[in-house]
Amino acid sequence: MIVIKRxxxxxxxxxxxMTIGKTLWIIILIKLFVMFAVLKIFFFPNxxxxxxKTDDERSNYVIEQLTNNPKK
Amino acid sequence: MEHFDLSxxxxxxxxxxxxxxxxxxxVPLTLGLAFIIAFMETLYVKTGDEEWKRITKFWMTLFGIxxxxxxxxxxxxxxxxGTNWSNYSWFVGDIFGAPLAIEGIMAFFMESTFIAVMFFxxxxxxxxxxxxxTWLVAVGxxxxxxxxxxxxxxxxxxxxxxxxxxTARNEMHNFWEVLFSPVAINKFLHTITSGYVxxxxxxxxxxxxxxxxxxxxxxxxxSIIVAAVFGLVTSIFLALTGDGSAYQVAQKQPMKLAxxxxxxxxxxGAPLIVVGALxxxxxxxxxxxxxxxxxxxPKMLSxxxxxxxxxxxxxxxxxxxxxxxxxxKNGVEKVALSAEQKxxxxxxxxxxxxxxxxxxxxxxxxxxxxxxxxxxxxxxxxGYGYLNNPKSIxxxxxxxxxxxxxxxxxxxxxxxxxxxxxxxxxxxQFKINKWILRLSILMIPLAYIASQTGWIVAEVxxxxxxxxxxxxxxxxxxxxxxxxxxxTFFLFFTIFTALLIAELRIMFKQIKIGSKEGDK
Numbered sequence: 001m002i003v004i005k006r007x008x009x010x011x012x013x014x015x016x017x018m019t020i021g022k023t024l025w026i027i028i029l030i031k032l033f034v035m036f037a038v039l040k041i042f043f044f045p046n047x048x049x050x051x052x053k054t055d056d057e058r059s060n061y062v063i064e065q066l067t068n069n070p071k072k
Numbered sequence: 073m074e075h076f077d078l079s080x081x082x083x084x085x086x087x088x089x090x091x092x093x094x095x096x097x098x099v100p101l102t103l104g105l106a107f108i109i110a111f112m113e114t115l116y117v118k119t120g121d122e123e124w125k126r127i128t129k130f131w132m133t134l135f136g137i138x139x140x141x142x143x144x145x146x147x148x149x150x151x152x153x154g155t156n157w158s159n160y161s162w163f164v165g166d167i168f169g170a171p172l173a174i175e176g177i178m179a180f181f182m183e184s185t186f187i188a189v190m191f192f193x194x195x196x197x198x199x200x201x202x203x204x205x206t207w208l209v210a211v212g213x214x215x216x217x218x219x220x221x222x223x224x225x226x227x228x229x230x231x232x233x234x235x236x237x238x239t240a241r242n243e244m245h246n247f248w249e250v251l252f253s254p255v256a257i258n259k260f261l262h263t264i265t266s267g268y269v270x271x272x273x274x275x276x277x278x279x280x281x282x283x284x285x286x287x288x289x290x291x292x293x294x295s296i297i298v299a300a301v302f303g304l305v306t307s308i309f310l311a312l313t314g315d316g317s318a319y320q321v322a323q324k325q326p327m328k329l330a331x332x333x334x335x336x337x338x339x340x341g342a343p344l345i346v347v348g349a350l351x352x353x354x355x356x357x358x359x360x361x362x363x364x365x366x367x368x369x370p371k372m373l374s375x376x377x378x379x380x381x382x383x384x385x386x387x388x389x390x391x392x393x394x395x396x397x398x399x400x401k402n403g404v405e406k407v408a409l410s411a412e413q414k415x416x417x418x419x420x421x422x423x424x425x426x427x428x429x430x431x432x433x434x435x436x437x438x439x440x441x442x443x444x445x446x447x448x449x450x451x452x453x454x455g456y457g458y459l460n461n462p463k464s465i466x467x468x469x470x471x472x473x474x475x476x477x478x479x480x481x482x483x484x485x486x487x488x489x490x491x492x493x494x495x496x497x498x499x500x501q502f503k504i505n506k507w508i509l510r511l512s513i514l515m516i517p518l519a520y521i522a523s524q525t526g527w528i529v530a531e532v533x534x535x536x537x538x539x540x541x542x543x544x545x546x547x548x549x550x551x552x553x554x555x556x557x558x559x560t561f562f563l564f565f566t567i568f569t570a571l572l573i574a575e576l577r578i579m580f581k582q583i584k585i586g587s588k589e590g591d592k
Contacts, residue, residue: 014192020133020582021191024140027574032144034567039151043560046154047550048162055239060429062162062240066547067426 080554081546084156087561089531091148093524094568098142098575100523103217103264104271104306105135106210110203111298117203127291128206129194130587131275134579136191141575146220148564156557160538160548167233167242167250168223175219182212217267218260225256227539228530229324235451235542237428237444242542255320259530262313265306266526269486270519272303273512276493278583280512283504288586293502300497304490310483315376321533322377323401325540327391327465328533331472333373335387336362338396342385344372345477350470356388356463388469392462409453411462418457421450455537458547467535475528482522489515 018025048058109131116124150172153161161168189197189205197205226233232249233242244250276299279292321329329335334350335342348366371381378385386408390396394410409417424447431439459465493512496504534540538548 010192010196011188013196014188017192020578021136021140023578024137027571028140028143031567031571035144035147035151039148039560039563043556043563044151044155047158047552049154058162059239059241062159063425063429065159065551066163066240067422067429 080552080557081549083554083557083561084152084549085545087156087557087564088149088152090561091145091152091564091568092531093527094564094572095142095145095149096524096527097520097572098138098145099217100267100270101138101274102135102142102213103267104269105131105138105274106206106213107268108271108275108299108302109135110207110210111302112295113203113206115298117199123290124294126587127294130291131295132190133582134278137575137578137582139187141571141578145568145571156550156552157538157548158550160543163241163543163548164227164539165241167226167230167244172219172223175216178212178215178219182208183216186212214264217264221260221263222251222253222256224530225253225259226250227537228259228534229253229255229320230539230542231255235447235454237425237447238432240425255324258313258316258320262310262317263526265310265313266523268306269303269310269483270523272299272306272490273486273515273519275299276303277513277516280504280509281583282586284506284509284513291587293497296493296502297497300490300493304487304494307483307487307490311487314480314483318376319379322385325534326386327388327467328472328529329377330386330388330391331467331469331533332476332529334362334469334473335373335385336389338385338387338390340374340384341371341382342373342377343368343370344376347477347481348473350473352470354469356392356466388466392465411456411459411465414453414456414465415459415462417450417453418455418459420457421447421454422457424450452541455539455542455544455547458544459536464536464544467533472529472533475525475532479522479525479529482518482525486515486519486522 015021015025048061052058052061109128112124112128112131115121116128186205186208189202190209193202193205230242231253232246233244235241236243250256275295279295279299282288282292318329318332321332330338333342333345334348336354336356345363346367346369348368349364351360351362351364354360354362374383374385375381377383384396384398386396386398390408392411394408394413396408397405398408400406424443428440428443428447431437431443456465489512492508493504496502496508536544536546538545
């Protein structure tokens with residue numbers, strides 16, 4: 001518990017004493033928000049994960065794509 | 073290829089190139105500056121001189137800016153794999169899975185933990201523990217690059233895997249073959265070393281600006297010494313690893329080598345073009361001279377590519393038409409197939425995969441065994457089956473040629489530059505004239521150009537392949553609407569440009585502020 005407390009204080013005081021780091025953290029957080037909450041969700045779905053439930057279905061789809069010969 | 077939407081393929085390629093190139097703006101400085109900082113801090117711990125501590129902290133701030141702006145920009149490439157390149161990401165999944173998982177864990181634990189100690193721990197941990205943390209950040213950042221570059225190396229030379237026709241995935245059968253593939257090792261060493269050289273030039277360039285302004289002189293002089301020594305050693309190593317990379321290209325990707333040199337007709341004792349200009353509109357099967365002019369070193373390409381001045385180096389035409397003799401990876405002498413013959417073999421492999429799948433569904437064990445054997449026999453040409461024209465195997469020769477020659481010329485310029493700076497430091501007691509200081513600043517954008525052209529050679533030069541010989545770019549792309557890719561292309565362009573502007577503004581501001589304490 002003491003170790004966790006010390007680690008927390010280490011980070012807390014570190015972040016608190018930052019100067020330029022605060023601007024950088026704001027940029028990092030905005031960037032991560034745009035990437036994961038906007039781009040990933042609305043623009044970059046994992047097509048195979050979204051469209052198919054199992055790995056077998058994914059395999060079959062990719063084989064169809066690669067052979068250009070849809071499975072019946 | 074007629075059933076592929078080329079607009080979709082081209083937009084997907086453009087988007088990947090855009091994100092990869094922007095990502096690579098941030099990465100090399102992180103890789104190299106981390107080591108330069110570690111050397112500076114080592115000098116501080118060894119000498120106890122507080123000025124070294126101030127210098128370390130100053131460069132650490134610039135490192136932090138670059139790291140913060142650049143961090144996670146590579147994740148977008150992984151987003152693109154899942155959306156734009158789903159066939160590819162499924163096809164290679166097992167090969168990429170292990171290296172990328174290791175990269176993620178390593179990046180998270182090593183960089184994230186020790187970078188906090190590096191920035192926050194100055195007065196909270198012992199000097200030695202802090203120094204170890206700084207070194208571990210440098211090592212961690214470079215090891216992260218290792219796994220990504222191993223994955224890229226596998227795409228250039230697929231080793232240590234077999235194709236599973238039941239899952240349509242390549243599966244790793246030998247992790248060490250993937251990790252220690254000569255292409256991967258050379259790619260890793262050459263790429264990280266280019267980052268070291270870029271960082272050394274960055275440090276010298278910024279220090280030169282201080283010297284021009286007549287401020288932070290001690291910081292500038294000491295930084296120049298560390299960076300010039302680091303830069304000279306690593307730039308020589310860069311040239312050696314470049315030679316190693318070119319040797320591997322000659323063995324594994326001869327078309328890329330032919331494009332790098334604009335070599336259309338193969339020859340024994342092939343010369344190396346030092347400087348040259350290509351004839352516009354040159355085709356592989358016409359009689360035009362490939363070069364408008366050239367300065368060349370006789371027999372050097374044969375020597376560098378095959379370690380023999382008289383070795384035969386196939387040109388673009390030979391690689392399309394086949395018929396020349398070569399030694400394969402098992403040391404057996406063979407006659408090269410033409411691209412047309414490879415396309416035939418590739419189509420047999422693709423049909424065998426389709427028939428294998430159909431036979432499996434019909435429980436026809438004889439047909440399953442027959443088609444599996446047929447697929448295995450022809451799998452090395454699998455990707456050729458997606459190409460309908462032998463000319464499709466030729467990459468963009470002018471772009472590859474000029475990028476390669478710009479990269480090499482700048483690489484040698486940097487070696488000369490570091491030697492000049494060290495000469496002025498040690499034999500002229502830092503009497504560096506203003507023109508050389510200005511030149512030092514100009515070197516910074518040149519280092520970025522060299523770094524980017526290196527990737528253009530690697531990635532454009534290997535087209536049409538996304539995985540050498542096994543999967544062409546056209547077959548790797550997802551069947552999605554190309555307008556969606558266009559929208560995200562411009563979205564990324566805007567985001568990355570904003571990030572780059574933010575980085576430059578914060579970086580310039582911090583450089584102008586300089587080291588707060590110490591010398592003026």
